[in-house]
Amino acid sequence: MSVKKAVIPAAGFGTRFLPATKAIPKEMIPVVDRPAIQYVVEEAAGAGIEEVLIVTSWGKQAMEDHFDRAFELETHLEKKGKLDELEEVRRIANIARIHSVRQKEALGLGHAISMGRAFAGDDPFAVLYPDELIPGSNHGSSDVLSEMIELYNETGSSVILVQDVSAEEISAYGAIEPEDVDGRIRVRKMVEKPAPEDAPSALASRGRHVFSPSIFDALDRTGVGVGGEIQLADAIDLLAREETVYAHVYSGPVFDVGRKLDYLKATVQLALLRDDLAEGFRDFLVELLDQDRS
Ligand code: UTP
Secondary structure, X not given: OOOOEEEEEOOOOOHHHOOOOOOOOHHHOEEOOEEHHHHHHHHHHHOOOOEEEEEEOOOOOHHHHHOOOOHHHHHXXXXXXXXXXXXXXXXXXXXXXXXXXXXOOOOOHHHHHHOOHHHHOOOOEEEEOOOEEOEEEEOOEOOHHHHHHHHHHHHOOEEEEEEEOOOOHHHHOEXXXXXXXOOXXXXXXXXXXXXXXXXXXXXXXXXXXXXXXXXXXXXXXOOEOHHHOEOHHHHHHHHHHHOOEEEEEOOOOOEEOOOHHHHHXXXXXXXXXXXXXXXXXXXXXXXXXXXXXX
């Protein structure tokens, strides 16, 4: 069956983006004019996802509110004749059916995904990290997830997104050992945050996956790993040793907006993709560069 469900793990503390994340969820920080998580939910819906489970935690209910109807606001906008804004506010509540579950303790990304077991049931599901933005033409989001779902539909095997990074960067990610199988890349193993000399390749796992439900059994057997957390990478490593897991290689930009420099880059790139902002913003950037050169 095709992939109609997605899990978005959003229960972390966002410590790399403090102080902004002290009282505001990292996923709600705006990039241009919408919270990061909206791009990701739009991307999921654009790939055919109908139901989204957000894994949240204490103090993060703003995410659920964002995707809910807001009757008082809608009435106000209607009265003021702000019909474009009204339409947009209503549209957001209908992008997908949103569910939520609380991860009571931030025990790690793997633990957050395991909270999706009842939601996924026996169905395959996508995972999208709400702090990784992949710009493209679908409301600012790319079609990468659609391509991964296509591969899942063809093969019935889990698919993870990977990118070629430099040898120094690999220790910030999960690194895979790839194997060429009939023109596709199969994951032989995966290591979370390896030292550069121990990395099996420079192919780094990024924040999009399509999983068969057997990932949950792998998660059940995954102990505490790097950083004292239950790591999704360790569960993927187990899964890849027991059944086929493919890697989908993507070379376009992926911005981790939970990191300050990537956040700035994402803001610039996504603003330049906007018809209503691109021209004025580009002029401003050129002016700034000219000033910098003189
Ligand atoms: P990150 O490590 O990027 O997010 O995890 P973080 O922990 O919030 O950020 P820092 O490192 O402190 O700055 C990737 C995704 O997994 C979620 C995060 O919310 C983020 O979206 N996550 C992480 C959980 O849902 N639960 C966890 O226990 C850990």
